[in-house]
Amino acid sequence: MSAADLEARLGALEERMPTARLVALAGVALTLGAFLSVLHEVLVVVGDPEPLYYVVAGAVVAGTVLARVIRPRTAAALGVAAITAGMYLYVTSLPGGFGFLALLKPMLDDAAALLSGLSVLRIVNADVWALAAAPAPVFLAWYLAVRRRYVAAGGVAGVALGVVVLTGDATTVTTLSGALGVTLTAAFGDCDRRGERLRNADGVVVVLSAMVVLTLFVGLVPGAAGTLVATDGAGGGTSTVESSLVYAGDSLAVAGSVELTPEVRYTVEASDDAYWRVATYDRYTGGGWVRTGERRRYDGPLPAPPGRTRTVEQRYTAETSVATMPAANSPTEVRNVPVPVRATAAGDLQPASPLQAGESYEVTSEQPTAGSRELRAAGTEYPDEVETRYTQLPSSSPDRVEERTDRLTANADNPYDTARVVEQYLENNYEYSLDVERPRGNVADRFLFEMDAGYCTYFATTMVTMLRTQEVPTRLAVGYTPGQQVDDNEWVVRGYDSHAWVEVYFPDQGWVRFDPTPSVPRERTERQQLADARSDGGAGVDTNDSIDSEIDSGTPEPRTPAGTDSETVPGADGGRTPASGPGGGSDRDGSGGGGPPAIPLPTREQAGLGVVVLAGLAAAGRRTGADRRLYRAVWLRRLPDGPPEAVVEGAFHRIVHLEERAGRDRRPGETARSFLADSDERARRVGELYERTRYGHGADEGDAAEAEALVADLLEERSRLPTRLKPGSGSR
Known part of the structure; x- marks a missing residue:
């Protein structure tokens, strides 16, 4: 067969096949896929993504079948009914979400918050929301595409994608993929409606490919924002522990290497030392943390924990401009604050605007004082909301984390002993270091099996994950350790005192602190940082009272949580666990042997970029011959x-x-x-x-x-x- 004969046959085949229509449909599918990929990631974090597959398949089948039966107005009415029913189911899943007014307010509040940048992951029942949001746009967009109303189909899919773009959950590549899909739908849909051959749209493909590639490469220009392709959080510049923790906001990403800052933040006068908590996080994404629930204006006392407590009175004075309001667990009252205060669902305090140097506020906290005997006897009758919210793990979590924890805690027969075993295992078997490479994938899994050292965020994240595999309600807390004691009831708190720890819920007792991070090397590092800053004449590293005071331990005296009894914890001997012991393995990385290093596979974003580039090159080649x-x-x-x-x-x-x-x-x-x-x-x-x-x-x-x-x-x-x-x- 000659080249001319082959070209003639290919041209005839192209005329027989509606290639332009297939590409237009693929464009709709690409935009819907970008939207659904965000919902899929949400469901991977908070629940099971499998129901989404059935919902999407049903919507596509319905759109395909009904495209031959009903008119567009009827289809639009069905789409509106579907999204309304979905949102009704979502709102009724919320606590107290019954009655028309009770339904309307949270629905409007969530809609406004989402469109102003609230991540879907911050919604309490994000899994229900994701499943409710999926069917209507999929059905309507696919229905319109099958009926050759390509512009309308692309518009519906684009609006759906736009919602998750506004929430900040769609990555740059996801957004560009959706935009590419909309443009392909419009361009090739026009070719299909006009009956033109596919080669007439080659120029569109070339322009689109150039647009995508140039947009992604903007991140390589000095001073430009963004990155070329999302890299799962790896890399990036060095931040401080404080900026990565207490100033993280509603979402906390586990960073790589960090530094310490010795500048003074607060002077605290308190009736007892404590960890000064800034925030708690409940939803673990595998790569970081998200705080769910709404914030409300503080207008009166907050609920105290159940059980026996001791009162801790505190007065915080800002030594520099700060945007946080630390408080000992659990704050019940705040007074004399120069700015409005908001309270989160977990009881954390947030100033509406930064506190300026010299401004102060007072807090009363009620700390649980139950001893180990009481905590062992607390049982596992958790409130439904606590159990659901604080035992969540991504469905993609590797099984080996649970298997390791099962072996470690085999002799622990209650949540308290389980927590103590995990706490001491991490403290005794891993080193403290600020110089770490941020791992790809699930942070807790990588730290447990493939890393030898880390800092507080790694220790606390891993402990929370391990306890949640045992159905123990646990959350991540961030804030400051007590700091340098300069008087009987006065402490100076510096940036390097920022810390992450673990809080475990016990029925009838409340939240109790556990800290798996090795304290001695951390305090040694902090002392050295302060000594270096003083010798260099650093500004803002001392107050008048702290200059001549001895730099003591920033960690409260070890106690069995809030008690005085000290029974032996089964399986927690305080020593390093041998590889063959409970929870051990043949090696740290769990590979079981050597072998050549695995060839790194491209991410989905990198693979998608490669497809776009290849499509552009192919279209350009066709265009030029x-x-x-x-x-x-x-x-x-x-x-x-x-x-x-x-x-x-x-x-x-x-x-x-x-x-x-x-x-x-x-x-x-x-x-x-x-x-x-x-x-x-x-x-x-x-x-x-x-x-x-x-x-x-x-x-x-x-x-x-x-x-x-x-x-x-x-x-x-x-x-x-x-x-x-x-x-x-x-x-x-």
């Missing part, structure tokens, strides 16, 4: 396999192509002998072999070998000479 020239170059040098007759015929077609490239056109019906009469002797010989094959006794192996050698000789000779293309053959 480069694809045909490349094909012909390969075709010329590769004779067909098979019997001698096929080889000789293939050699003749290549001779014809070479002659046509030289400017000689073969007329319809012209014989091989006539066409090649004035050609090179080698070309005429191939023509003779061809005529003998077609009209004579056929060809043998010798004829095939001779024809192949003659063509190869001509190709080698003519490739060194300029080739004159026929007018118009270079592009179509």
Whole structure:
């Protein structure tokens, strides 16, 4: 088959197949896929993504079938009904979400918050919301696409994607993928409606590919924001422990290497030392933390924990401008605050605007004082809301974390002993270091099996994850350790006192603190940081009272949580756990042996970018004719396999192509002998072999070998000479 014959057949195939329609439908699917990928990630974090598959499949089937049955207005009404029913189910899943007014207010509040940048992950029942939001746009967009209303279909899918873009849950690549899908839908849908061939849209593909690639590469320009492709949180510049924890806001990403800052933040006067808590986080994403629930204006006392407590009175004075309001667990009352105060669902305090240097506020906290005997006897009758909210783990969490925890806590028969075993295991088996490489994937899994050291965020995140595999309600808390004691009831708190720890819920007792981070190396690092800052004459690292005071331990005296009894904890001997012991393995990374390092696979974003680039190159090649020239170059040098007759015929077609490239056109019906009469002797010989094959006794192996050698000789000779293309053959 000649190159011209092949091109003609491909053109006929293209005309028979509605290729433009397929690409337009693919564009709708791409935009919907970008939207659904965000919902899928939400469900992976907070629940099971499997129901989403059935919801989407049902919506696509319904859209396909009903496109032949109902009118667009009826379909639009069904879409509105579906989204209304979904949001009704979501709101009724919220605590107290019954009655019209009770339904309307949270629905409007959530809608306004989402459109102003509230992540879907911050919604309390995010899994219900995701499942409720999926079917209507999928059904309506696909229905319109099947009916060839491509612009409307792209608009519906684009609006759905726009919602998760506004919430901040869609990455740059996801957003660009959706935009690419909308443009493909409009461009190729127009081709389909006009009945034009696919090649007429090549220019659109080239422009779109260039747009996507150039947009992504903006991040490489000095001073430009963003990154080329999302890298799962790895890399980036060095931050401080304080900025990564207490100033994280509603979401906390586990960072890589961090530094300490010795600047003074607060002076605290208190009736007892404590960890000064800033925030708590309940939803673990695998790579960080999110705080769910709404904030309300503080307008009166907050509820105290159940059980026995001790009152801790505190007065905080800001030594610099600060945007946080620490308080000992659990704050019940705040007084004399110069700015409005908001309280989170977990009881954390937040100033509406930063406190300025010299401004102060007072807090009363009620700390649980139950001893270990009471905590062991607390049982597991957790409130439903606490159990659901504080035992959540991403569905993608590796099983080996639970398996390791099962082995470690095999002898613990209550949540308190389970927590103590995990706490002491992490404290005794991992080193403290600020210089770490942020792992890809699930942070707790990587720290537990593939890392030897980390800082407080890693220790606390891993402990929370391990306890949640045992169905123990646990949360991450961040704030400050007590700081430098400068008087009987006064402490100076610096930036390097920022810390992350664990709080475990016990029925009838409340939240109790556990701290798996090794305290001695952490305090040693802090002392050295302060000594270096003082010797360098650093500003703001001391107050008048702290200069001459001894730098003591910033951690309260160890106690069995809030008690005085000290029974032995089964399985927690305080020593390093051997590899063959409970929870041990053959090695830290759990690989069980050596072997060559795994070849890193590209991320989905990188793979998607590669597809876009390849599509752009292919379209550009088609537009310029480069694809045909490349094909012909390969075709010329590769004779067909098979019997001698096929080889000789293939050699003749290549001779014809070479002659046509030289400017000689073969007329319809012209014989091989006539066409090649004035050609090179080698070309005429191939023509003779061809005529003998077609009209004579056929060809043998010798004829095939001779024809192949003659063509190869001509190709080698003519490739060194300029080739004159026929007018118009270079592009179509």
